[in-house]
Amino acid sequence: MTPNTTTADLAELTFRLRHIEKPSRYCGGEWNQVKKDLTQVRLTFALAYPDAYEVGMSHLGLRILYHVLNERPDVACERAFCPRLDMAGLIRREGDLLRSLESRLPLRDFDLVGITLQHELTYANVLFLLDLGGVPLRRADRAGRDPVVLGGGPCALNPEPMAEFFDAFVIGEGEEVVGEIVECYVSWAEDAGPREQRMREHRDDLLRRLARIAGVYVPSLYAEQKQPDGRRWAGAPLVEGVPERVTRRIVADLESAPFPTRPIVPFAEIVHDRAMVEIMRGCGRGCRFCQAGIIYRPARIRSLETLKHQCDRLVANTGYEEIAPLALSCPDYPHIEALLEYMTTAYAQQHVSASLPSLRVDQFSVELAERVQRPRKSGLTLAPEAGSERLRRAINKNVTEQDILDAATTAFEWGWQRLKLYFMIGLPTETDEDVLEIARITNTVRDLGNEVLGPRKSRLTIALSVNAFVPKPHTPFQWARQAGPEEVTHKLGLLKGALRDRRVKLSWSHPQQSLLEGVLARGGRELGEVVLGAYRRGSVFDSWCEHFDYQRWQAAFAEVGLDPEQLATREWQVDEPLPWGHIDAGVAAEYLEQEAQRAAEGLMTPDCFLEACSNCGVQRLVACPAEQQRNG
Amino acid sequence: MSGRAAAERMTAVRTAAGKRVQTGWPRGRRQAAERPQPPAPRLYVRLALSKGPEVAWLGHLELLRAVERAVRRAGLPVAYSQGFNPRPKMSFASALPLGATGSAELVAIDLARRLTPVEVAKALNQQLPRGLEVREARVLPRSKETPFADITKAQYQVTVSGPEGMQRRDLEEAIERLLAQERLEIRRETKGGERTVDLRPLIYGFTASEDSPPNFRLSLLLAAQAERQAKPREVVAVLAALVEGLEVRQVHRERLIAQEE
Numbered sequence: 001m002t003p004n005t006t007t008a009d010l011a012e013l014t015f016r017l018r019h020i021e022k023p024s025r026y027c028g029g030e031w032n033q034v035k036k037d038l039t040q041v042r043l044t045f046a047l048a049y050p051d052a053y054e055v056g057m058s059h060l061g062l063r064i065l066y067h068v069l070n071e072r073p074d075v076a077c078e079r080a081f082c083p084r085l086d087m088a089g090l091i092r093r094e095g096d097l098l099r100s101l102e103s104r105l106p107l108r109d110f111d112l113v114g115i116t117l118q119h120e121l122t123y124a125n126v127l128f129l130l131d132l133g134g135v136p137l138r139r140a141d142r143a144g145r146d147p148v149v150l151g152g153g154p155c156a157l158n159p160e161p162m163a164e165f166f167d168a169f170v171i172g173e174g175e176e177v178v179g180e181i182v183e184c185y186v187s188w189a190e191d192a193g194p195r196e197q198r199m200r201e202h203r204d205d206l207l208r209r210l211a212r213i214a215g216v217y218v219p220s221l222y223a224e225q226k227q228p229d230g231r232r233w234a235g236a237p238l239v240e241g242v243p244e245r246v247t248r249r250i251v252a253d254l255e256s257a258p259f260p261t262r263p264i265v266p267f268a269e270i271v272h273d274r275a276m277v278e279i280m281r282g283c284g285r286g287c288r289f290c291q292a293g294i295i296y297r298p299a300r301i302r303s304l305e306t307l308k309h310q311c312d313r314l315v316a317n318t319g320y321e322e323i324a325p326l327a328l329s330c331p332d333y334p335h336i337e338a339l340l341e342y343m344t345t346a347y348a349q350q351h352v353s354a355s356l357p358s359l360r361v362d363q364f365s366v367e368l369a370e371r372v373q374r375p376r377k378s379g380l381t382l383a384p385e386a387g388s389e390r391l392r393r394a395i396n397k398n399v400t401e402q403d404i405l406d407a408a409t410t411a412f413e414w415g416w417q418r419l420k421l422y423f424m425i426g427l428p429t430e431t432d433e434d435v436l437e438i439a440r441i442t443n444t445v446r447d448l449g450n451e452v453l454g455p456r457k458s459r460l461t462i463a464l465s466v467n468a469f470v471p472k473p474h475t476p477f478q479w480a481r482q483a484g485p486e487e488v489t490h491k492l493g494l495l496k497g498a499l500r501d502r503r504v505k506l507s508w509s510h511p512q513q514s515l516l517e518g519v520l521a522r523g524g525r526e527l528g529e530v531v532l533g534a535y536r537r538g539s540v541f542d543s544w545c546e547h548f549d550y551q552r553w554q555a556a557f558a559e560v561g562l563d564p565e566q567l568a569t570r571e572w573q574v575d576e577p578l579p580w581g582h583i584d585a586g587v588a589a590e591y592l593e594q595e596a597q598r599a600a601e602g603l604m605t606p607d608c609f610l611e612a613c614s615n616c617g618v619q620r621l622v623a624c625p626a627e628q629q630r631n632g
Numbered sequence: 633m634s635g636r637a638a639a640e641r642m643t644a645v646r647t648a649a650g651k652r653v654q655t656g657w658p659r660g661r662r663q664a665a666e667r668p669q670p671p672a673p674r675l676y677v678r679l680a681l682s683k684g685p686e687v688a689w690l691g692h693l694e695l696l697r698a699v700e701r702a703v704r705r706a707g708l709p710v711a712y713s714q715g716f717n718p719r720p721k722m723s724f725a726s727a728l729p730l731g732a733t734g735s736a737e738l739v740a741i742d743l744a745r746r747l748t749p750v751e752v753a754k755a756l757n758q759q760l761p762r763g764l765e766v767r768e769a770r771v772l773p774r775s776k777e778t779p780f781a782d783i784t785k786a787q788y789q790v791t792v793s794g795p796e797g798m799q800r801r802d803l804e805e806a807i808e809r810l811l812a813q814e815r816l817e818i819r820r821e822t823k824g825g826e827r828t829v830d831l832r833p834l835i836y837g838f839t840a841s842e843d844s845p846p847n848f849r850l851s852l853l854l855a856a857q858a859e860r861q862a863k864p865r866e867v868v869a870v871l872a873a874l875v876e877g878l879e880v881r882q883v884h885r886e887r888l889i890a891q892e893e
Contacts, residue, residue, distance in 0.1 A: 268694060
């Protein structure tokens with residue numbers, strides 16, 4: 001183990017960083033950082049986030065796991081992030097390695113390295129992290145003293161495209177299983193002797209032990225099945241005691257689940273630079289395109305009392321000037337008004353303000369937003385997702401045109417002059433008419449703005465954000481075909497033609513980024529080579545428009561004889577085997593099928609948290625607290 | 633960070649000459665004075681903070697925010713400016729260059745309740761991140777509308793490395809030659825574009841001493857007013873034109889010096 005950082009090291013670091021942009025991202029030492037003596041712990045755990053510091057530090061999951069792991073005296077958990085290209089260049093030029101922020105330990109010297117998969121376009125970043133950290137990229141090449149690399153996060157629910165690179169995946173929520181993994185490692189380490197020897201000789205034994213933990217998927221312990229078209233994914237288990245299907249881990253009781261009330265307060269400005277309380281996990285609305293709506297089921301809440309207490313601790317422990325509730329849909333939280341009332345009044349003296357993310361499209365949400373935004377300076381965001389009433393029914397977005405117009409009217413009346421509207425294009429069953437409806441609604445909202453704002457109408461702006469739909473595993477639309485870049489471009493063209501007002505600003509997702517996201521989301525192990533090929537060609541930070549270079553990916557696909565457009569735009573059969581068939585997300589296949597059918601018929605399914613159970617099957621795994629919620 | 637971004641984000645930050653970068657403080661004070669309530673007991677305090685290598689790479693805004701948050705955690709009753717976007721009434725005397733450390737960076741804080749400077753220092757020190765520490769706290773007279781207007785000079789220690797075989801004599805000779813020149817003109821990038829600055833009258837002291845080889849230590853006493861200042865790197869860059877291979881390893885500001893001192 002390396003000794004703890006000395007002042008001399010820091011001075012040297014000082015010298016090294018002189019040409020680096022925003023260098024505080026690489027220095028650690030933030031308030032509430034946990035730094036332990038690495039010689040006094042039994043396990044070193046790196047949480048390596050496959051994106052830049054300001055993105056990774058905004059992620060609540062990382063902060064929860066950091067807290068849970070460091071609560072244990074026998075574990076030292078430290079952080080690492082993707083350095084931007086200038087810093088990566090420096091690390092490479094000096095022959096150095098990517099190190100943790102706390103003890104400046106190279107990634108390769110940790111016992112376990114955990115990497116979250118939040119988004120498909122960070123897959124190349126995973127290899128970037130491992131490569132810079134001195135860890136062999138392929139799990140098959142890891143031996144000797146190399147760490148065990150664990151994956152997790154929403155994309156781990158189809159782990160196959162990245163199965164080459166991870167020793168094990170955690171499927172589902174991490175805060176409980178991570179403790180079991182630590183226990184497993186510690187007991188294995190006791191049996192297996194000093195690290196060098198045990199990693200060399202007993203690595204397989206460790207993986208086998210890990211595979212027995214519920215929710216842990218170890219790809220090397222499964223046979224590989226190959227499809228006629230060349231796609232590959234996990235088949236039958238090779239070892240006894242390894243489950244055929246790995247079931248998603250779910251925290252049964254959110255109320256008692258650990259939550260960090262001493263979170264790190266970064267020096268650098270990060271994307272979500274505020275204190276956050278998780279008020280609710282999961283969402284009952286059942287939008288058929290939404291993966292989060294499925295993979296965080298059942299919807300669970302924390303009590304108002306607990307949240308108030310957590311807010312108090314957060315404000316006292318961080319000194320943040322802003323606090324916000326966090327949930328997939330904050331207005332759905334039953335005590336949201338009382339909570340916001342508390343957040344906006346309790347810390348007024350300390351000049352701590354509240355903010356509210358994730359609104360629903362209705363008047364109630366706009367009124368909530370009004371409550372937290374006294375000096376109205378920012379815009380208000382509404383996400384109707386689809387333009388026509390028919391298509392909103394198909395995607396189960398329970399919003400009428402009247403709701404949209406009412407919400408917009410209320411917003412204008414309260415004095416908002418900037419409105420942001422979110423829509424998707426390329427949704428299943430979408431026609432050109434549906435796309436033109438987006439323009440019509442936007443134009444109607446603009447007219448409303450002119451009318452309500454009156455003399456202030458020149459200040460009206462409508463930011464229209466349009467993203468291409470990407471079908472995701474474990475959703476009712478997992479079998480849907482994805483619109484190719486040409487179709488998306490055509491639809492965008494239609495929209496542009498129908499928007500005439502300069503105060504409506506249209507922005508859209510890069511069609512080829514969406515295509516790649518879709519291919520990686522539903523792919524199998526055959527894509528491992530593609531990710532590696534793209535990384536070798538220089539792909540990194542693909543979700544950042546300024547870094548995305550589709551040609552590198554095209555070349556990587558071509559090298560293994562795959563056509564990404566064909567993979568994305570293919571129509572899937574409901575009965576065909578799925579690359580994620582061995583992952584049980586909790587909802588039943590029949591439920592997804594039935595929802596897909598209802599989408600085709602234009603039938604809505606009621607909100608399962610607020611209205612009626614839709615029998616999705618997750619109640620097999622945990623008692624569904626929504627039941628209690630609905631019955632008052 | 634661009635100057636404009638800095639101006640937008642910062643409040644009540646003033647330069648050494650007391651030039652206001654952003655409005656807020658004086659106006660707020662006037663408004664407060666117009667109110668009918670009796671004035672609450674206040675403490676106007678000046679802190680000297682050390683900034684160690686752990687936090688050398690914080691940009692000035694990051695440093696400001698880190699101290700602001702520490703002040704809030706410490707529960708210090710800092711006064712806020714009036715208006716739509718109230719900001720804590722705190723100001724730094726002068727921004728340190730990125731990467732530099734300092735022994736006594738000056739901060740003025742306007743507190744809404746009577747406390748002793750020692751209480752303020754103690755409370756804040758428990759909440760400051762590693763590398764930042766209040767070394768001294770003293771009461772400022774209330775009349776000081778622009779708390780740092782009298783700062784005129786700054787004392788720096790710059791650690792440099794030279795080419796192999798370089799002796800202290802070589803450095804001293806180069807410094808002598810540099811100081812013997814009548815004008816030392818450099819180009820400086822500012823918000824309004826590039827302009828020429830004569831560094832010579834801004835250098836009050838410049839000597840060299842040994843450090844751990846192969847490093848040497850330069851002591852620099854430089855002008856530090858808003859409209860009349862020299863940056864240590866600029867001066868060393870001029871020296872580097874006379875001593876090939878000279879490189880800055882570390883910049884440390886020992887203190888800011890007020891006129892009457």
